[in-house]
Amino acid sequence: MSTIEIMAHLVMGFPRKEATTESARALADRGVRILELQIPFSDPTADGPVNTRACETSLREGFRVAHAGEYIRSVQEMGFTEVHVMTYANIPFRFGFDRYLRTMKDLGVTGVIVPDLPIEDDEGFYASAGIIGIDALPVAVPNMGASRIKLMQGMNPNRIYAALREGVTGRSTGITDDAKQFLTSLAGPKIYAGFGISSAEQVSDLKGYAYAAVIGSHITRAIASGPDWYDQVSRAIEQCMPDT
Amino acid sequence: MGKYFGSYGGQYVGEVLKPALGELEQAMTDIIPSGEFQREYQYLLKHFAGRPTPLCFAENLTKMMGGAKIYIKLEGMAQTGAHKINNALGQVLLAKYMGKTHVIAETGAGQHGVATAAAAAKLGLECTVFMGAVDVKRQQPNVFLMKQFGAEVSTVQEGSRTLKDAVNAALKQWVEDSSRTSYVLGSALGPYPYPDLVRTFQEVIGRETRSQILEAEGTLPQQVVACCGGGSNAVGIFSAFLDDPVSLTAVEAGGRGTGRGEHAQRMSGQGEMGIIEGYKSFFLQDEEGQVLHTHSISAGLDYPGIGPQLAYLGETGRVKFTRADDRQALDAYQLLARKEGLLCALESAHAAAVTLTLASDMDKKEIIIMNMSGRGEKDLFITARELYWEQWQQFLLQEAKG
Incomplete structure (x- = not known):
């Protein structure tokens, strides 16, 4: 495999709705085909400072979970081949897990990611997703150990979200041999590998090991840097695109 | 467990x-x-923390309320004050x-x-x-x-x-x-x-209290009262009485009102079940699941979630939840100081307020124990501001000038 997709991550409503739609448009215009939208939560335990502050700002500026559908519909028209939705357990829990999964499926969402619903403590979320017919992406990390990887593979996921660095989002990651070995151990499903990616070199390094490289905090930082969201996000994503 | x-x-x-x-x-x-x-x-x-902490008979308050014998577990005597x-x-x-x-x-x-x-x-x-x-x-x-x-x-x-x-x-x-x-x-x-880990280390409060009251009175109390933020002092003292015919009451922060963000009543107020910060329990949150701000005069009770064991004990009815507001806590703080010579932490003052009310409705032969989870020196800058503002302000200005 010599190609790799980019999955770009946007926090809904940061710093307001137009920022999300303009950023998504910039990404689509630059050829990004996979988008991950985050529904802001008040206590985002797996996010680093950059996306945590983005969630806060979005909520303070009036983002409501009830608006999520509009955001998803507005990016659907831009030509992305996959749209994924990420949030924390309490949001779908309050909404109702099955209702959440059905709503996402009806909105045409490809996959959902809920980092604080690990296998075994997932309230049946992954099984329900299978029944309803939407992908719920389990999160794999390098320190998880062979027995938990086996448990994850036992669920036969179509897609896995792989966090390359032990820790939270937003700090720079070198794609080490250990990371490559870890990604190889997950072989089978489509792997979306992320955490701390901000350069074309990192993305290039992942070729052959992941289906998509996830660019998150790097884009959030670009959005935060000024009001010209379209241009800022265009520049940020271009920095991450390998030449070929 | x-x-x-x-x-x-x-x-x-x-x-x-x-x-x-x-x-x-x-x-x-x-x-x-x-x-x-x-x-x-x-x-x-x-030899370091200073255990066992005393179980003190509050004779003056007992007389004043005219009901059950009031005992106070002095956890505030432990090293670092709580x-x-x-x-x-x-x-x-x-x-x-x-x-x-x-x-x-x-x-x-x-x-x-x-x-x-x-x-x-x-x-x-x-x-x-x-x-x-x-x-x-x-x-x-x-x-x-x-x-x-x-x-x-x-x-x-x-x-x-x-x-x-x-x-x-x-x-x-x-x-x-x-x-x-x-x-x-x-x-x-x-x-x-x-x-489990935190309760294991806090069970010592209940174990000591149980043997101390048996030694002092030869019988178990009818009531045990504790304040409840996350709930470690409450679950600590309650743990020794769960299988006994003893009523257990946890007191949450009523804050300054019943509106959103004005209190921290998860169990005796508008808390809803949620999955937040790694555990499922009752949390103060909005309809969409976003965590709400809370208020209490005592920083230790000012928290949107409650420990899962207490949520369960509340649901089964084994622990009864009630509230005391900022004002009631301050009044109880002053009463304990004047009548018993005890400076109570503002958290524990919530338990004191409810203990006094419960005691007055109980029979003289009965016993009520409250956990004074901490002592009050730490709250000097809050209590002095509330109760002694003019002189305190002058003092602070003078100190700041150097």
Whole structure:
């Protein structure tokens, strides 16, 4: 495999709705085909400072979970081949897990990611997703150990979200041999590998090991840097695109 | 016990935290029951923390209320001024046995931070305490004390910049560095095994109280009352009476009103079930699941969630939940000082307010025990502001001028 997709991550409503739609448009215009939208939560335990502050700002500026559908519909028209939705357990829990999964499926969402619903403590979320017919992406990390990887593979996921660095989002990651070995151990499903990616070199390094490289905090930082969201996000994503 | 109390508890954490929590669970099972650990822990409780703490008969208040005999468990007599030291010592010692060289902790009011910093100093481990920027600002005396114990205080600028954000920051730091670091959580909540671990180290409050009342009165009390933030002092004292015919009452912060953000009543107010910060329990949250701000005059009760075991005991009716507001807590604080010579922490003053009301409706032959989880010196800057403002303001201005 010599190609790799980019999955770009946007926090809904940061710093307001137009920022999300303009950023998504910039990404689509630059050829990004996979988008991950985050529904802001008040206590985002797996996010680093950059996306945590983005969630806060979005909520303070009036983002409501009830608006999520509009955001998803507005990016659907831009030509992305996959749209994924990420949030924390309490949001779908309050909404109702099955209702959440059905709503996402009806909105045409490809996959959902809920980092604080690990296998075994997932309230049946992954099984329900299978029944309803939407992908719920389990999160794999390098320190998880062979027995938990086996448990994850036992669920036969179509897609896995792989966090390359032990820790939270937003700090720079070198794609080490250990990371490559870890990604190889997950072989089978489509792997979306992320955490701390901000350069074309990192993305290039992942070729052959992941289906998509996830660019998150790097884009959030670009959005935060000024009001010209379209241009800022265009520049940020271009920095991450390998030449070929 | 296990991972769940009824449907509450669990381990809803990112996969990255699983190995560290697994290691802690293993240590809890293997190390804590061992003779070596227990000998050292009990030695520290006695000769460092100052246990057993007294169970004091409040004769004047008993006469004044004209009802049940009122006893007060003086947890505030323990080293660093509150029950928090029982758990801090236990967890820091456990970290040492696990071969860790560094502990981290979250703190709101600063009590758990101070206790952990003291325990780490005593046991020779490095200590970093995470504290929200808002709390750092309003709790400078405790920041100073933690630094005297050699701890680093890391200011958290995210979210509401209070306790819950300090918890998030501490968890993130732990993930980065779990090979040499242990996370010492301060209340009986969070992901499994913390609710079990913290209760295990706080059960000493109930064990002592039970044998002390049997010695003093030859019989068990009818009522035990404790204040309840996260719930570690409550679950600690209640644990020894769960199988007895003893009524257990937990008092939440009624704050300054019943509106959103004005109180911290999870069980006696508008709390709803949620999955937040690694555990399932009752939380103050909006319809969409976003965590709400809370208010209490006592920083230790000012928290949107409650420990899963207490949520379960509340649901089954074994523990009754009620409230006391800011004003009632201040009144009880003053009454305990004047009638019993006890300076009560504002958290515990919530329990005192309810204890006095309950006592007056009980028979003279009956017994009620309240847990004074902490002593009140730490609240000087709050109580003096509320009760002694003019002179206090002059004093502060004069001190600031130097």
